[in-house]
Amino acid sequence: MTDALEVAGLVVDLPGRGGPVRVVDDVSFDIPAATTVGLIGESGSGKTMTANAVIDLLPSGATTGGSLRWRGEELLRASRARRRQVRGHEIAMIFQDPLAALNPTQTVGRQVGEILRRAGQSPQQVRSRVIELLDRAGIPEPAARLRSYPHEFSGGMRQRAMIALALAGSPALLLADEPTTALDVTVQARILRLLRDIQEDEGLAMLLVSHDLRVVAHVAHQVVVMYAGRVAERGPTSAVLREPAHPYTRALVDSVPAVRTRTALAHPLPGTPATPANRPSGCAFHPRCPIAREVCRVEQPSVRSVGSGRWAACHFAEEA
Amino acid sequence: MLEVRDLRVRFGRFTAVDGVSLSVGPDETVGLVGESGSGKTTVARAVVGLVRPESGSVLFDGAPLGPVGRRPASLQRAVQMVFQDPRSSLNPRMSVSAIIDEAWRTHPSSAPSGDRTTALHSVLDDVGLDSSVARHRAGELSGGQCQRVSIARALAVKPRLLVCDEAVSALDVSVQAQILRLLVDLQQRHHLAMLFISHDLGVVHQIADRIAVMRRGVLVEEGPATDVLGAPQHEYTRSLLDAALELTRES
Structure with a gap:
């Protein structure tokens, strides 16, 4: 299957008080045609900036590096006219707050x-x-x-x-950033079903950005978990959720309560999510990680293969 | 302990709460769930005295609570609220120590008789905050830390009932788990009763003894948590459960 979008080594720097801050750091993943990829993360994870880079909506002053290949064409180095042509037509976006995105007049x-x-x-x-x-x-x-x-x-x-x-421009890739976060549960379920149906019927590629693991579990074929601007783990959704290869993913999965049966409270991670502006040394997750060792404090793990279609950035993925 | 009897609240011609009765016993956690517009937040605000009911009553140990300004000080102290958005419920320019101090000034009977600093540190320690946080302004803290400060402010005056309105909804997923754990620990340690309002059925199922379901101002179902969410009787509760996503994908 051909990839609609290939994100390779994507870097986004934003201007900050003490110099540029790397909010997206060496992020790579593919969105094959007719596939939904879920992008999961907490605040400061870089998930929205990654999506904004794809749709060319980064804030002014942002600089990018790496590669965003759209059907084989490099978007990061395309002309402004060409990027405008892609945005809204070939790649369309659905935002969290439709009232802010629609023109009230x-x-x-x-x-x-x-x-x-x-x-x-x-x-x-x-x-x-x-x-x-x-x-x-x-x-x-x-x-x-x-x-x-x-x-x-x-x-x-x-x-x-x-x-x-979003569908009016007959897009081939649909970006949806927290499309159901502001909605009631009964409405959320219907909108997610609609997005899933449209994606399947039209054979669209879709990138669904969410903080809610349940939403991603429901609609995404593949999942990318981000932490502090980097990819922590990626792979097929069902496999990643069943057997996480990163302790951060494991903690996220454990924190989701069941609805119909009573589940015990999860053992929470200590601390707060690391942010790119305040990134710990080595593996950014190490201060909160239950299995961190000395090497995690000093050496940043690179994303490595941990099984069929599975990738994780953890020195001890086999123990997660 | 808390008893809400036939509560009715109207905003102009709109009836937000239409004859709701519920009770919370000592050491008990009652979950109040419903979608937006169900009236669950209005019930919470009536309990803490922030809205005036048109009719019905809110009783605490059998005594009517009344609006917040005219409530006897001891009752006002007894019922404290934790709001959804910790950043907007704290003054960002006030230091954490000033925020706790203000709570003590509002309710002098709860103020420490001995050393204030020691008492302050013990309140912060209670909610898992380091004493060094006392010097910081609320605006410098993370969302999770702000919510801990809100909880510390509520606990500082030694309440008996904590009303939590979507107290973890605005927090990052990994921080939500910490605050939930904290609330449950505090409840057991201080023998608090809790009215926990949330749209998240999973979270409510984890911590509530009993659950009340509201729709359009009316309480449609109420009972032990495992019964209401395990074997719902009302059609609306069933539709909420059908719509709620589980982590395991069923299709």
Whole structure:
């Protein structure tokens, strides 16, 4: 299977008070076509910056290194015009807060149709395609909702409108950053099912960024776990969650309670997540790690193969 | 110990809580769950006296609690709240020691009779904070540390009931586990009763003895935690459970 996106040695530096801070450090993973990759991490893990680098939405002053190959084409060194062409068309994004991402002064129909109008489609073509897209996103009576404004929609309906908007450019890769975090559980379940259906039906590649292991477990084929700007572990979701190869992943898995049965409280990790600006020596996870040894304090582990399709950055992955 | 009887709260024409009754006994943890708009936070705010009920009553040891300003000092002390967002519930410019001091000034009967510094360090130690944190301003602390300070502020006045409104929801996953563990430890150590409000059924299942489920201002189901989440009786509880994600993928 061909890879839609290849991220290799990606580096993102942001300007900081005491010089640049490396918020994404040597991150590598692939998103094969028709595959969903989940990107998991806590605050400071670099997961959102990684996604923002892919969609070319890094804050001003950010510098990048490494490689982002989109269908074989290097995006980091592409012209601004070419990057603009990719963003919103070939690669589209769904944000956590649809109210902030949608324009409050324009009807939903107008916003979803914008990209089609700019592509020179006739008003009739635009209208019927927008109705089709709203319907695909599960908005009932789409023809009647064309003239609605975002504030007239519920949170779940707004997220559906944003999904319709993302699909309007017929993307091959969909980036979703915490797409259900602001939603109630019953709405979350429906939106996740919709994203999964769309991904499967259209054969899209998808990058799902989340802090919630359960969300990723539900929709992602592959998972990338990030900690302090680096990849801690990556591999097939079910294998990683069943047998984590990194003690950090293990702790995350153990901290998720079951819902239908009563589970004992997890033994919590000490301390708080390391951040790139405040990164411990050696393995950034070592101050919180239950199996850390001397080598972990001094030597940064590189990502190595730990089984079929499995990669982990831990000196003692075999013991995790 | 805490008894809420037929509580009704209205905001203008909107009825946020419509006839809710529930109780929390000594040493007991009651989980209150529901989606946004269910009225669970309004119940919490009525219990601590931040909203005025239209009708019904909130009783503590049989005595009516009333609004926070007119509540007898001893009752005001007895019920303390921990909020969802620790950063916005603490003044970022105040030092941790000033925050705890303020709690003692508000409730002089709970203030230490001996050395304040020793008492301060012991309160911080209780919530797992190093005494060096006392000098720091709240704005310099991490989210998890801020939540520990909020809990320390509540505990400093020696409450008997802790009302936690989404107290771990805004925290990083690995920090959530620490704060949950802390709350459960503190509850046992200090014989606290706890009203724990959350949208996360898994978390509530881990720590609650009993669970009450709210929907649109009404309590639809209430009972022992393992019964409510193991064998739900109400259709709405079942739909919440169906929607809740488990870590193991079923499809």
